[in-house]
Amino acid sequence: MTSAAGARFEVDVATLVKATLALGLLSVFALPILKFIIRPYTHPLRVLNGPKSKHWYWGSWDKATYVNGQFERNFNETIKEYGPVFSLVGLGRKPSLAVCDHRAVSKILLQTPYSRHARANGILRRHVGRGLLTEQGPTHRRQRKIAHPAFTANAVFDMAPVFREKTDRLVTRLHNHIKTLADPSAATHGTKLNIALDLNCVALDIIGSAGFGYEFNALLNTSQESTELERAFASCMHMISTGTLYAALRVAFGEPIVTIGRLLRVKEQAELDKARAVVESVSADLVRRAKKNAEEGDSSSARDVLSLMVRANVAEDVKPTQRLSDLELQQMVPVFMIAGHETTSTATSWACYSMIQGERGLELQTRLREELNSAQAAGWRDDAHVLDALPYLDSFVRETLRFHCPVRQMGREAPFDDVLPLSRPVTLKDGTKTDKIRVKKGDICFLSIVWLNTCEELWGPDGRDFKPERWLPEDHPHYERGLQMDPSVKELKGVFSHLLTFGGVSIMEMKYILSALISNFDLLPPNLPGEDAVKIMSVTQIVAHPMIEGEWEKGLAMPVRIRARSA
Known part of the structure; x- marks a missing residue:
């Protein structure tokens, strides 16, 4: 048994x-x-309204959102349908939060703050490298501290001779375009050209010289030849969104795909690696030269940003543990090119776009030109302090950075389970309302800067209009009393001001470029009377590049007609 x-x-x-x-x-x-x-x-975010998932991996938005630079367009269209706070299924079926409420954004960027979205950070590191744009926490603060002396007001004013020299070259280049193209209707309708390319050249020459003592000479170049660093950096930027299957996989899966691409010798990956190697090699040479100048005490001839940082890095009051390594200094070069070149040329291109919009565009040009010709502006070409103090020009630049902000959206990752306060209640799927959103550790929060910068709740009924007058002092003749901004705008300015390490340089650079354009040329729409208007779209490649609708594969484009003004 x-x-x-x-x-x-x-x-x-x-x-x-x-x-x-x-x-x-x-x-x-x-x-x-x-x-x-x-x-x-x-996921807890499912209680919020938002678009359903359309694809097993891409989620609520299609592949073009992530691969063809259409994030801004899809983001804004979804806001129109669901409001400024909604949930979505992100890349890899990850539940995500889109939040464009200024109180929640303030907590995300300032009070907590949340870390950068790991995937977006990975894209930046693969194409640009590490540095101020991608480092976080103590490393970022240490780098920012060393960079600070190079971006003080006095340091920016010391760069004025470079701004003046390069913008004079821009004017000469545009006059040469007019002569070379020899358009018979130029006297009346102006000469048609893609001014985005010329603005790209002047911004590149300025940041090369003022940023790290490197002469690109892009404005002097009449052929297709360019410097080694320029070609390599342009290649790195272009391959962020090529639209290929490999690019889609690289965005989706990151480093594992990069490793496989290298093993299989995928052409696109090989080209990116080659371009990155060139950028790193030239950057290393520039750092060695800056260090040599610092060791020899050559402070009079080396006033570029990189040289100032090298000297700040070896200052006696800087502890050895707080100093940057040669590699960290080297990684600043592509950061300068993003922050001082890409953002400036893009913002100035969009400023030109506002100045060719019908009668209002002509009025903007007239007001800028009148100010530059006024007694208050006497000597502006030779005195950066005079140029910087011009109120309408300053308001125009501020409005450009509000309305046409170069970086239009960002992603942040919740460091722990948290509650985000809202300035206004939102309606949930079940019809109830809430004034706070619960997020879990690791949740991605997408922020639309351009929506926050233009929403009518903060900026009034004309928030979606380009109006420099909103920034003018009350005693200015063009001040408009009706342009009322919500007090929360001050909070919003604090939210984004910490992102502008290079803000002072870019703003002064824009003022010189715009003043040179306005004082020498009339800007006119690219289409002649009777022709269809050229439609411009923005394509996100870190910054919002202007391109012609339906022709984004042709690259950077801001077509205008320019007409030389008599002296």
């Missing part, structure tokens, strides 16, 4: 091992797959 009972409970070791392996495989593969499938339906 006992033996029979024992036989019934006898365990087959082989079967037990197989069952254990099966359960192990189930936990390794099946459970993550199940979690991947169901997590949008179980």
Whole structure:
């Protein structure tokens, strides 16, 4: 009897091992797959309204959102449908929050703050490298501290001779365009050209010289030749959104795809690696030269940003643990090119766009030109302090950075379970309202800067209009009393001011470029009377590049007609 009972409970070791392996495989593969499938339906953010998932991996938005630079367009269209706070299924079926409420954004960027979105940070690091744009926490603060002396008001004013020299070259280049193209209707309708390319050249020459003592000479170049650093950096930027399958996989899966691409010698990856190697090599040479100048005490001839940072880095009051390594200094070069070149040329291109919009565009040009010709502006070409103090020009630049902000959206990652306060209640799916949103550790929060910068709740009924007059002092003749801004705008300025390490340089650079354009040329729409208007769209490649609608593959474009003004 006992033996029979024992036989019934006898365990087959082989079967037990197989069952254990099966359960192990189930936990390794099946459970993550199940979690991947169901997590949008179980996440706390599901109580918010928002677009449904359209694709098993891309989520609520299509592939073009992430690969073809259409994030801004899809983001803004979704805000129109669901309001400034909504949930969505992000890349990899990850539940995400889109929040454009100024109180929540203030908490995300200033009070907590949330870390940068890991995937977006990875894209920046792969294409630009590490540095101020991608580092966070103590490393970012240490780098920012060393960079600060190079961006003080006095340091920016010391760069004025470079701004003046390069903008004079821009004027000469544009006059040469007019002569070379020899358009018979130029006297009346102006000469048509893609001014974005010329603005790209002047911004590149300025940041090369003022940023790290490197002469690109892009404005003097009449052929297709360019410097090694310029070609390499342009290649790095272009490959952020090429629209290829490999680019889509690289955005989606990051470093594993990069590793596979290198092993399989994928052409696009090989080109990116080659371009990055060139940028790193030239950057290393520039750092070695700046260090040599600092060691030799050559402070009079080396006033570029990189040289100022090198000298600040070896100052006696800087602790050894707070100093930047040669590699960190080297990584600043592509950062300068993004912050001092890409953002400036892009913002100035969009400023030109506002100045060719019908009668209002002509009025903007007239007001700027009148100010530059006034007694208050006497000597502005030779005195940066005079130019910087011109109120309408300053208001025009501020309005450009509000209305046409170069960086239009960003992603942040919740560092822990948190509650985000809202300035206004939102309606949930069940019809109830709430004035706070609960997020979990690791949740991605997408912020639309351009929406916050133009929403009527903060900026009044004309928030979506380009009006420099909103920034003028009350005693200015063009001040408009009706342009009322919500007091929360001051809070919003604080939210974004900490992002502008290079703000002073870019603003002064824009003032010189715009003043040179306005004082020498009339800017006119690219289409002649009777022709269809050229439609301009923005494509996100870190910054919002202007391109012609339906022709984004042709690259940077801001077509205008320019007409030389008589002296």
